Amino acid sequence: MKMQFDLRQLGRHKGGSLRDEHVDRTFQASEFDASVGTDEEYKVAAPVHLEMDVHKDGEAYRATGRVATKLQLECGRCLEPFEIAVDSPFELRYVPLVEVPPAGEDGGEREVAEDDLTTAFYKEDSIDLGELMHEQFVLALPMKPLCKESCKGLCVHCGANRNGETCACAPEWTDPRLAALKGLLDRK
Ligand SMILES: [Zn+2]
Numbered sequence: 666m667k668m669q670f671d672l673r674q675l676g677r678h679k680g681g682s683l684r685d686e687h688v689d690r691t692f693q694a695s696e697f698d699a700s701v702g703t704d705e706e707y708k709v710a711a712p713v714h715l716e717m718d719v720h721k722d723g724e725a726y727r728a729t730g731r732v733a734t735k736l737q738l739e740c741g742r743c744l745e746p747f748e749i750a751v752d753s754p755f756e757l758r759y760v761p762l763v764e765v766p767p768a769g770e771d772g773g774e775r776e777v778a779e780d781d782l783t784t785a786f787y788k789e790d791s792i793d794l795g796e797l798m799h800e801q802f803v804l805a806l807p808m809k810p811l812c813k814e815s816c817k818g819l820c821v822h823c824g825a826n827r828n829g830e831t832c833a834c835a836p837e838w839t840d841p842r843l844a845a846l847k848g849l850l851d852r853k
Pocket residue numbers: 740741742743744745811812813816817818
């Protein structure tokens with residue numbers, strides 16, 4: 666379980682007070698292949714650098730840092746793979762994952778964080794770094810992945826990648842709205 670951060674390892678000063686833990690780790694892209702499901706819309710394409718400070722705050726832990734790597738995506742138009750650089754800062758508040766509310770307590774009253782930190786959960790005294798990074802990657806994904814803004818996509822007739830090849834398919838597909846307009850003009 667290399668991608669876990671054990672919260673019990675948070676260092677202590679001689680006096681007994683907790684000090685913030687600085688995490689600085691690099692994961693190889695291959696480490697993600699093993700854990701990533703087939704339904705992911707990205708592939709980790711470079712070593713992942715994770716840097717964060719973990720600060721204990723009562724029962725909760727505050728994790729502030731950034732994660733940087735390169736992700737490989739598939740262009741939504743031409744289906745060719747392309748890479749994007751990711752360098753995402755994050756600020757998370759980890760609270761213990763409580764499966765069943767303890768009996769006898771006035772249940773349901775969940776402490777709401779006063780600040781706008783994103784809440785995440787830890788269990789068994791550890792933070793799942795794989796999940797943390799996965800979430801940051803998903804947040805960094807473009808709404809519409811395009812290899813380039815001007816990508817011409819595939820020919821709807823023969824499937825040729827119109828960025829590189831010119832196919833013999835004719836006529837060119839025309840926008841129905843333009844066709845209607847052309848019809849109006851022709852009538853004059
Ligand atoms: Zn493309």
